[in-house]
Amino acid sequence: MNNTCVDSARVAVVYSGVALGWARVEPMDCAEWRWTKDLGVVARGGGGGLSRRLRDRMASDWSSSGALELDVSVVMYRVGGQIGTDIPRTFDGKVKMIRDQMNDRLIS
Secondary structure, eight states: OTTOEESEEEEEEEETTEEEEEEEEOOOEEOTTOSOOOOOOOOOOOSOOOOHHHHHHHHHHHHHHSEEEEEEEEEEEOTTSOOOTTSOSEEEEEEEEEEETTTTEEEO
């Protein structure tokens, strides 16, 4: 992704094939010669709920392994032009949420 400029992106977080959340973000950044960039994200929401079946599956995974694995999909766009070969259209990855036993908090 060297010398890649991104105007906006859409992000979806999925667990077991079910979308837990999605958002449009506007990083408005150029990677230039950097290979990576850390980006802090805060999830907020309300009024949504998970089915009992999905909650039970999450609880089962959490209790058996002490972790949850979430799929993350990012689609990047460039405003005012088509996406060229220098910018990937999608990035698919995984985030593993685990419990930090020492501090009793979630970490990824």
